[in-house]
Amino acid sequence: MTTESGSARAVEGDAALALLEQMIFIRRFEERMHEYGAHPDMAGTVIHTAVGQEASAVGAAGLRRPGDILFSTHRGTAHCLAWGIDPVALLAESVGRVGGLGAGLGGHMHLFDAAEGLLGTNGIVGAGVPLAVGGALGLALRRAGGAAFCYFGDGAANTGACLEGLNLAAVWKVPVLFVCEDNKFAETTSSSEQTGGNLPDRAAGFGLHTLAVDGNDVLAVRAAAEELLVRVRAGESCLLYCETLRVNGHYVGDPQHYRRTPSGDDVSVLDPIDRLAETAGIADDDVAAVTAAADARLDEIYREVLAMPRPTADQILGARTS
Template sequence: MATRKKDASANTAPTLSALPAERQLALLEQMQLIRAFDEKVDKLYAKGAMHGTAHFCVGQEACAVGTLAHRHDGDVITGTHRGHGHAIAFGLDPYRMAAELLGKATGYCGGKGGSMHIADVEAGMLGANGIVGGSMGIACGAAFAFKQRAQDHVAICFFGDGAVQEGIFNETLNLAAVWHLPVLFVCENNQYAMSLSAEKATAGGSIAGRAASYGMPAEAVDGMDLEAVYTAGARLMNGCRGTGPALIETMTYRYLGHSKSDANRYRTREEIAEWRANDPIERTIRTLIERGVLDENRSQALADAAADRVEQAFARAERDPEPELSSALEDVYA
């Protein structure tokens, strides 16, 4: 297969610093909202106030926010089981997400999907996914529909480093390349697939490097740096429109365990502390203060506002009704 020619414009991309001050602050607010939401959910599970399971993206906020800052109306996303951040960065309402996690009828899936299956198909959020790599085939299907309809949209597909070792990774990258599908594959390499380190599981050492065998543009970026993700995301997503797939590997880290039941015995406190010292939210705050866009007082006010919004979302959702038993077979395809 011939390598797809790159558009010369794909070599340049807008930078975060070029955005209006309020837009830069809005991206920081999104990251703070994602952090506040997942920390709240973690506390509720610890108290036994929430059932089922959840997977947290605390530490990974820049990946979804930096990438989805470039989505256009009509673009769609597919997520992972660690999908709260994807949903919020896409624009879903924290209140309806809270209702879903609490099993309420007002949730996005009527309280029947829970954390790993939040979706708003009409809006273009095609769902979090409990199957490792399950988002990848769905993204290709959406991108194929865009191409058949001659629509200038992109399917943004989030997946983790663990999904790279699944057969569907190779199948979908090959299919997207052969058919020139507008898919942006976004690997959130948080260093561990449950307890297995990406370093031990990835032959060749680079996930982004695997895209070359499909003639697909790819970049590996610092996923703890909003600026780096934002710039690479713009360049690769613009290159996807009307041409074909691309891949971005964001090198990031989850501070919390794989899920609420993870005892974290496979990594050291020192390792976690080292990554926390490179926190994406704190880095963004420091950068915006240096640029004169933000000061410490407003930074704290934004963080407080995010936490308050989450508290209000869960307080409201707590009062909502649970789904009726008669609705059990509604909203199913087969």
């Protein structure tokens, strides 16, 4: 069954400010990646950001509980930060430093932190879906009580691995919350040019309870995710469909020739940070203060990370043979 979920407008002031702080930190973290994209210290890295998609990250992944596990995509920085992954270790891994989650050997698309339940971002489009089903099956067999969170995009929804994973989740009745972020582009192709039908209906066709939501409204995402997680934690697979917007290109440095304008849609209307500030009545001065605090924290993080050494040849070769 597919239903539309509206925005939950009632939110406490402190709760709204906490959501705003998370989204602004994630936004500035990824904008810094764009700012440093041409810097020599970023040489050899391919970065995919999700600027404009902060609401779907914070609204769902921010509901993590102990024992939950996360599977993400090549555009997974926002999900990982919302999950609570250490930003120093995450950035260090993204730019190939020994203090990274994988000692700088995995890179930006292969983030992994088993201790925190992050069981992998994935450079293969759609590949995280069957992995999440396996992870959720493990939770169910161990009766661990946790839930698997699995993010994928509209492009991944057209892959066989994704559809097979959705089917198995429904058949096995495993505790997984799928979050589809429809950001209008699959790499460099407009979704409308390659996707038939309605994406939420695909999951509903397998019998998965599905909610469609405005993915630029963090309160709506959070309310829908909370509703679905009640079912998931009881042993049911569900899907949350978030219609959102990818503001930037497929990767840092993407010239975006496939777009009529670099900015795409009217981001002033769709921006999730502006939306929350307006809905919750957060003053411009408070938004500015939160942004300044995020920038100050990021200054410290970048200084720490860029002072770290890169892995040596022996470390790289040792990792390949071990």
